[in-house]
Amino acid sequence: MKILSEDRTRILFEKLTKYIGVxxxxxxxxxxxxxxFREKKxxxxxISERLLQLAQTVKPDHLVSAGTCFGKFTKTNKFRLHxxxxxxxxxxxxxxxxxxxxxxxxxxxxxxxxxxxxxxxTENTPKNQGVVxxxxxxxxxxxxxxxxxxxxxRHADPLATIAxxxxxxxxxxxxxxxxV
Amino acid sequence: xDIVNDILEREQKKAEKYKPIVVEKHLExxxxxxxxxxxxxxxxxSKLIKSDQERDIYLQSLARDNTQLLLNKIWELPTExxxxxxxxxxxxxxxxxxxxKPVPKPKPLTKWQEFAKAKGITKTKKSKLEWDEQLQKWVPxxxxxxxxxxxEKNWLIPVPQNLDPMTDMYEKKATEKSEKVAKxxxxxxxxxxxxxxxxxxxxxxxxxSDKASSTQLATATSVAKASxxxxxxxxxxxxxxxxxxxxGVHELIPGKERKRKLPVPTPAAEKEQNLSMIDRILxxxxxxxxEKAVSKHINEEQLQRxxxxxxxxxxxxxxxxxxxxxxxxxxxxxxxxxxxxxxPSKKNPGRKRR
Numbered sequence: 261m262k263i264l265s266e267d268r269t270r271i272l273f274e275k276l277t278k279y280i281g282v283x284x285x286x287x288x289x290x291x292x293x294x295x296x297f298r299e300k301k302x303x304x305x306x307i308s309e310r311l312l313q314l315a316q317t318v319k320p321d322h323l324v325s326a327g328t329c330f331g332k333f334t335k336t337n338k339f340r341l342h343x344x345x346x347x348x349x350x351x352x353x354x355x356x357x358x359x360x361x362x363x364x365x366x367x368x369x370x371x372x373x374x375x376x377x378x379x380x381x382t383e384n385t386p387k388n389q390g391v392v393x394x395x396x397x398x399x400x401x402x403x404x405x406x407x408x409x410x411x412x413x414r415h416a417d418p419l420a421t422i423a424x425x426x427x428x429x430x431x432x433x434x435x436x437x438x439x440v
Numbered sequence: 441x442d443i444v445n446d447i448l449e450r451e452q453k454k455a456e457k458y459k460p461i462v463v464e465k466h467l468e469x470x471x472x473x474x475x476x477x478x479x480x481x482x483x484x485x486s487k488l489i490k491s492d493q494e495r496d497i498y499l500q501s502l503a504r505d506n507t508q509l510l511l512n513k514i515w516e517l518p519t520e521x522x523x524x525x526x527x528x529x530x531x532x533x534x535x536x537x538x539x540x541k542p543v544p545k546p547k548p549l550t551k552w553q554e555f556a557k558a559k560g561i562t563k564t565k566k567s568k569l570e571w572d573e574q575l576q577k578w579v580p581x582x583x584x585x586x587x588x589x590x591x592e593k594n595w596l597i598p599v600p601q602n603l604d605p606m607t608d609m610y611e612k613k614a615t616e617k618s619e620k621v622a623k624x625x626x627x628x629x630x631x632x633x634x635x636x637x638x639x640x641x642x643x644x645x646x647x648x649s650d651k652a653s654s655t656q657l658a659t660a661t662s663v664a665k666a667s668x669x670x671x672x673x674x675x676x677x678x679x680x681x682x683x684x685x686x687x688g689v690h691e692l693i694p695g696k697e698r699k700r701k702l703p704v705p706t707p708a709a710e711k712e713q714n715l716s717m718i719d720r721i722l723x724x725x726x727x728x729x730x731e732k733a734v735s736k737h738i739n740e741e742q743l744q745r746x747x748x749x750x751x752x753x754x755x756x757x758x759x760x761x762x763x764x765x766x767x768x769x770x771x772x773x774x775x776x777x778x779x780x781x782x783x784p785s786k787k788n789p790g791r792k793r794r
Contacts, residue, residue: 263704269714273721282722288714294707296714309707337682384739386732409735411742 261298275339279390283352302333325440343427350400353392355382368430373423375416385410402428463505474533548635658684671695
């Protein structure tokens, strides 16, 4: 478990602000203990200080994962969020998108959200904004990036893409071995 | 009789001076005659060992007794007489003594040995002599008589077609051999340096710009940029410029090596750092997002227009007005013709719409 370099911390936070905006502070500034980000083999883990100290007793070679994997740094030093981060992102996301029950499966198989599958969207969502995608019963099922703003959505034709798929909970099965 | 008594008395006095050679012990002692060692496992007399006056006497007597027992054991061994002296050949010692010097470390492996170990390559023993078909005799693999055999074998070396016909093949062979020897020597020295962890300068020709690869050029740029008094901190950056990465690049860039060994901050300090970093990122974002503003404006306009529509002609049109509409609240006017739009493609053209 390595501490993130300043450069990488910046990249990580910039990515997180795309989804949860100012609420990133709430991930760090928590009343129930100190939480921090650690890096292992380019994966970033969100871990409490208490758990980290326990994890440090394990030999680094033998430690596979500790805490919650938020994502990974690619070879080109970009940060990619994993679906495992959804638990922490979903409650803080200011921009949300709800999909109709008929379009849920399509999304969970890794497809983009199209206009016909769009149930509801947060007012004033700009274009290219990171959004968390919910079912109509308010269960977070993934996240993506809007392809159109809310106002544009009204005039879009039914097959137009509203949000680009980035991660969904179907990945827990589909890419089980690459997630952590 | 006097004389006999006298002698006996003298003997007795003499015997009194010496202590008995038989020692009674509660527990048998453990002997290792080979190292002349006895160990007494009997308990010490705690009363005697605590008293100041008798402690030394007690310990002395104990030592004497035990020594007596050891000597008794030695006398049991077969004695020899060499040059008027009685000697005993001691048996092999049984007590294992720890070694004085530390255990020698295993010799550090050479680079080849390491590689061979990783790949599982094992050395196959070659026989020293080999049958030479050409010379019709046994020729050694190396060493004595090898050079002579080689000389006899290579009395003539043909010049290959692709070479200059005037080349001296003997000289060529000699230089090849000397180069091999030099290379081996260099590798030997490198192995020694590696084992002792001595830094050695890199070997090889410097890369010229016309033959450099993109990674090499990127590395050169990064190194050049960092080669200022402030380690390149105030150098301008191109948009999307990337720092050179790769094996061994990091060590070349000045000021990089130290940065890597930053200590892990305390949890509180780390939290502080993270929060200030987030603040910086949030501050950096533009206050006015043009696209958001435009879309917001369009949205407002649309809302306004729809509001206007509602307020201008609240009761007209077929769509139910959203407000407090009821059955009685409709216009009594007849729909006028010639003002609406007709949709001929629809099944039921119906009445004209506005």
